[in-house]
Amino acid sequence: MVKLADLPEYEREHLLSKSEPPLGPPVWQQVKKDISALRIALITTAGLHFRDDPSFDFADATFRPISGSENAANLVMSHSSVNFDKSGFAEDVNLVFPIDRFRELEVANKIGSLADVHYSFMGAGLSPQAYETSALQVASLLKKDQVDAVFLTPV
């Protein structure tokens, strides 16, 4: 495992700066259902959206809904960071947003169901405080969708 001490100084400082309010003490919720009964949503911070949706700005705390019924192969990426590999996503959307893998799990009854709508943020340039409003909105939308668990893929 890579330790903080192994990272370049700029990366270490960047990661340590993320532990800021409104993030409080760790939260914990015991899962009361079997995994095969859970309704699951995907959330990514990769700055994904459909081509007709507005692109993410340089620093942008908004989110984009990704309908579970649309073809994920049409997703594009407008993440403002230049410090991660994008060639893998260009090759396979599931590398970042594994919707086909989760559809396969649903068909195989390994999970209960998939949410109607999934969500995409663009995780760059802002402190956790900036995301509070959007995060609360998404939490409310997930509740309306009866979602039990979220699979988060940061980049």
Added chain:
Amino acid sequence: MQPPRSLWVSFSLGRPLGVPNDVAFQHRVIGAALDLLNAERGPVLEDFPEDAPHIEIDDTPACPVTFARPASNTNTWQAALLAELQTLTPWHDLGKRKRGGRTLVGISGPDVKGNLEKLGQYLDDSKLPISELKWFKAAIEDLKVFYIESLTAQPGSYHPSIIEDIFWLETTLGAALLKMSERFEQDPAIASVTRIIVPRSALEKHKKSIYLKQETEVSNNPWRI
């Protein structure tokens, strides 16, 4: 941040599921993450036991095109960029067909050629696109992804770091963006824009390559004492 359940993976940043188009590998990552839901107390942080399959650098496909820096008939940035586009376009078309028509190119609006012409014009005029930074950022990301999709059009697997090296150290567009980045850096008021143009890793490699080039020139100098 301590999210309730986290799976630590050793893959390259930007590849959270590890390996493109490897269904079994991706399922193993997801399965390990879902298993964390069975933990009785948390927060949980567990290692995923597998690394992404190692790709030998020698197995990486050779650069599919020759990226000579501006030739004699392309003595402007704009001409050199458009010449490079002509070389790359068949590879991009091939890659797009391979991916069933999927491409990430096009979020900036104008076409690739239009973006290259405009970028080249800024460089040839020694100006910076300060009044249209939003276009500039979208355009360069579009162009980068056009190049990535072209460079990876060859069959076989490739190492992402090699693609990055080819782009930043061998292509005219890479050189153009490094030049643009240098110009932004010269003005403290807009120097931070460099961070949205060039990755830090590429900037360091570029500086190192300049240093090595200078060292070679010095060591080859017959007058060197």
